[in-house]
Amino acid sequence: MSKVGSRIEKKDIILILIILILIIVMLVLFVKTIMYPKTTTQVHNYTPKTTRSAETGKKVVVQVPQTDDEIIKMLADSNRFQERDRIEYYCGEYFKHLENKEFDKAYDLLYPEFKNKYFPTLEEYKAYIERTYPADYAFIYDDISRQGDIYVLRLKICDVLGSRENEKIQRVVIRENNYNDFVLSFQVI
Helix, strand or coil: CHHHHHHHHHHHHHHHHHHHHHHHHHHHHHHHHHHCCCCCCCCCCCEEEEEECCCCCCEEEEEECCCHHHHHHHHHCCCCCCHHHHHHHHHHHHHHHHHCCCHHHHHHCECHHHHHHHCCCHHHHHHHHHHHCCCCEEEEEEEEEEECCEEEEEEEEEECCCCHHHCEEEEEEEEEEECCEEEEEECCC
């Protein structure tokens, strides 16, 4: 009698293991298909840009949007760009104009009332930028907050070739009207 009882136990154990494996497989499939479905990948006609990865040193091809429509599609893609990412993108575009000495393009991004109050002319604005920012600088997004329809970014502006004493803190205020349609102002330091 004990042999028959042990055979039943072995069969029961094997049956339970098979059922558990099937349950695990079904749960994995459920999670992959229902809970976290794959997002469809949209193909954009971005111009490829080759760069080197900082970690590996290998060449990496990055798709860079070229037209306003491509930029708007990129910014509207909630899987890729969250609210904070969009605002940092806008701030980065402003500083990219400064870095490239495109003062007129950066000046055009300023909020009209702010521009009229602090920098009525492009020459005054350019003089302010040249005396305020070091020749080689980097900035770090320190903090971001939202107040109604405006965003306030706190930046640390570092002199790349200087010391920490040259580090400045500046607030940048951005109002997003629509995707890639924004104006900004900043704390005059």
